[in-house]
Amino acid sequence: MNKHLIGSVLLSLLLGACSSSPIKDLPKVEDKSPASANAGVAPEASGAQTSGQASDSSSSVNPLKDPNNILSKRSVYFDFDKYEVKSEYRPVVDAHAKYLLEHPAAKVTLQGNCDDRGSREYNLALGQRRSVAVKKVLNLSGVQDKQIETVSYGEEKAHTNCADETCFAQDRRADVFYENE
Amino acid sequence: MIKLLKIVSTLLAACLTLGLLSPSAQAELTIEIVGGAAQQIPIAVVPFAQGTSQQAQVADIINADLRRSGLFRALETRGVANQPHDAAEVRFAEWAALQAQALAIGHVETLQGNRLKVTFRLLDVVKQSQLLGQEFNIAPGQLRLTAHRIADLIYQKLTGEIGVFASRISYVSKIKGRYALQVADADGFNPQTVVSSGEPIISPAWSPDGGQLAYVSFEKKKPVIYVQSLISGRRIVLANFKGNNSAPSWSPDGRKLAIVLTYAANSQIYTINADGTGLKQLTYSSTIDTEPAWSPDGKWIYFTSDRSGNPQIYRTSALGGDAQRVTFSGSYNVSPDVSPDGKLLAFINREGGSFRVAAQELSSGQMQILSDTAQDESPSFAPNGRMILYATSKGGKGTLAAVSADGRVKQRLSDTGGDVREPAWGSLVN
Numbered sequence: 066m067n068k069h070l071i072g073s074v075l076l077s078l079l080l081g082a083c084s085s086s087p088i089k090d091l092p093k094v095e096d097k098s099p100a101s102a103n104a105g106v107a108p109e110a111s112g113a114q115t116s117g118q119a120s121d122s123s124s125s126v127n128p129l130k131d132p133n134n135i136l137s138k139r140s141v142y143f144d145f146d147k148y149e150v151k152s153e154y155r156p157v158v159d160a161h162a163k164y165l166l167e168h169p170a171a172k173v174t175l176q177g178n179c180d181d182r183g184s185r186e187y188n189l190a191l192g193q194r195r196s197v198a199v200k201k202v203l204n205l206s207g208v209q210d211k212q213i214e215t216v217s218y219g220e221e222k223a224h225t226n227c228a229d230e231t232c233f234a235q236d237r238r239a240d241v242f243y244e245n246e
Numbered sequence: 247m248i249k250l251l252k253i254v255s256t257l258l259a260a261c262l263t264l265g266l267l268s269p270s271a272q273a274e275l276t277i278e279i280v281g282g283a284a285q286q287i288p289i290a291v292v293p294f295a296q297g298t299s300q301q302a303q304v305a306d307i308i309n310a311d312l313r314r315s316g317l318f319r320a321l322e323t324r325g326v327a328n329q330p331h332d333a334a335e336v337r338f339a340e341w342a343a344l345q346a347q348a349l350a351i352g353h354v355e356t357l358q359g360n361r362l363k364v365t366f367r368l369l370d371v372v373k374q375s376q377l378l379g380q381e382f383n384i385a386p387g388q389l390r391l392t393a394h395r396i397a398d399l400i401y402q403k404l405t406g407e408i409g410v411f412a413s414r415i416s417y418v419s420k421i422k423g424r425y426a427l428q429v430a431d432a433d434g435f436n437p438q439t440v441v442s443s444g445e446p447i448i449s450p451a452w453s454p455d456g457g458q459l460a461y462v463s464f465e466k467k468k469p470v471i472y473v474q475s476l477i478s479g480r481r482i483v484l485a486n487f488k489g490n491n492s493a494p495s496w497s498p499d500g501r502k503l504a505i506v507l508t509y510a511a512n513s514q515i516y517t518i519n520a521d522g523t524g525l526k527q528l529t530y531s532s533t534i535d536t537e538p539a540w541s542p543d544g545k546w547i548y549f550t551s552d553r554s555g556n557p558q559i560y561r562t563s564a565l566g567g568d569a570q571r572v573t574f575s576g577s578y579n580v581s582p583d584v585s586p587d588g589k590l591l592a593f594i595n596r597e598g599g600s601f602r603v604a605a606q607e608l609s610s611g612q613m614q615i616l617s618d619t620a621q622d623e624s625p626s627f628a629p630n631g632r633m634i635l636y637a638t639s640k641g642g643k644g645t646l647a648a649v650s651a652d653g654r655v656k657q658r659l660s661d662t663g664g665d666v667r668e669p670a671w672g673s674l675v676n
Contacts, residue, residue: 146552146556146557146578182601182621183578183580183594183596183601183623184537184550184557184580184581184594184623184624185448185449185623185624185667185668186448186449186492186493186506186536186537186550186581187534187536187537187550187557187580187581189448189469189490189492189493189513189536190490190506190508190512190513190534190536191534193489193490193508193512193513194512194513194534197511197512215489215508216467216468216489216490217469217490217508218446218464219448221446221448221464225639225642225643225644225665226642
């Protein structure tokens with residue numbers, strides 16, 4: 066039963082990461098069980114709680130995983146063939162910058178992506194520009210390069226059967242991944 | 247006019263020269279030919295005398311090749327009483343009545359030591375004379391290749407151009423989330439898996455001698471360039487620098503490759519020796535420079551850059567220096583490939599929401615849209631420059647297509663096993 070719950074929470078988080086719409090409709094899960102608080106972590110870790118950590122986790126939710134925290138938003142979306150970070154995504158990027166400054170040991174990988182139209186190689190370069198564009202915003206807030214890695218998957222992770230702009234737009238993004246998650 | 251030519255592959259036809267590669271299981275290719283040249287040469291290819299061989303009929307392979315080129319009308323020969331296999335047996339009047347201009351005949355004999363002798367003649371029906379006559383002493387596994395070579399001889403004699411039926415192509419297939427880099431005969435037969443991975447493989451590039459493939463694999467969770475021998479199967483890491491390593495393109499002499507690295511910052515073009523030594527930066531811009539492609543004389547490198555604000559094709563000296571803009575039509579021109587004679591540039595042009603294969607005459611700058619598909623990628627010239635192979639999409643699935651450099655002949659090739667993409671046409675097999 067726990068596994069089922071974890072699965073649905075994971076799914077919700079993933080869906081949230083792929084969408085620019087508010088995530089307020091997500092079911093409240095943080096006070097159900099210790100396992101759900103660690104939903105984003107590997108399931109076996111949450112199933113093997115032994116120390117006093119379990120009792121703490123219900124009161125202090127990981128801000129990176131808390132659906133009510135802006136840090137749970139991980140995607141910056143871009144216009145076609147563009148790599149400027151639009152102002153509407155600045156609050157998200159700035160929140161991650163603040164977190165990284167407060168947690169100097171934390172590391173992020175910024176992964177750039179494109180929709181599946183056009184050249185794979187150009188899209189690989191464009192995805193890289195998108196990840197670097199987000200890195201530059203983090204740098205502006207004072208985050209050091211050693212906390213950031215930029216990679217690109219180009220169009221390799223894109224939907225292959227998009228029929229409309231809404232679908233293509235979902236693929237044109239840079240995602241923030243924290244180390245070990 | 248639409249001709250449909252369905253070919254079902256013999257799965258076990260192992261190519262001896264590629265003995266270390268594994269025959270692929272997803273081996274069914276359908277080639278559909280749409281359109282054709284304004285004037286097609288009517289030719290009759292009589293079934294070869296082949297004994298009880300289990301192998302494919304040589305004449306069928308020749309006919310399929312000639313039809314696929316769009317330049318020939320392969321005539322039905324079964325209704326003709328005269329079925330010659332040697333010059334002395336030919337009754338020209340019967341073939342003239344069929345309005346054949348040319349007649350191809352031949353036979354296959356088994357020699358001692360299990361080798362085969364293939365004899366072939368090409369005859370001029372109007373002049374009642376022999377145009378070509380040739381014998382091939384071959385291993386049994388080479389019968390299909392020999393049929394392609396005969397088709398090449400016919401093609402060259404009757405059109406004056408070099409034939410490419412004996413060449414090979416490569417492409418990447420994606421089946422159930424697994425990527426496989428494959429090489430196959432130009433007609434899609436004999437697919438062999440070169441390398442497979444759960445992570446994407448892109449941008450295969452043939453070495454000029456046809457013996458090696460460079461490609462980009464994400465198996466290390468980032469793009470890394472490998473060079474792999476098709477003979478031994480061995481591979482080296484050509485470039486695994488910090489950041490992305492991608493877009494390999496061989497110099498015409500095969501000694502160097504142009505590649506793209508994000509080593510310093512943004513995607514820039516470098517050259518590197520084929521053994522991974524001697525890295526040298528070629529372009530220095532603050533924008534995207536990618537997809538290098540050499541001119542056949544080795545003097546120029548064409549590439550995609552967004553330095554003007556949107557992606558266009560530029561060229562720079564292979565020794566470095568200032569770049570000149572080459573494409574001007576529209577706001578998205580990418581993926582350059584130069585024709586073997588150096589006169590045409592093929593690329594992908596976006597107009598509205600459509601991405602199509604275009605060709606530009608380099609001397610005049612005149613551009614022509616060639617394809618009538620809408621999500622085209624990765625154009626690659628045939629070694630004779632007549633056809634351009636490219637990837638497109640049909641029903642949400644990747645498929646391969648080809649269009650002639652004049653836009654008249656169009657083919658679709660689809661691997662029924664899954665998604666196919668990233669085609670590259672290799673050089674002629676010697």
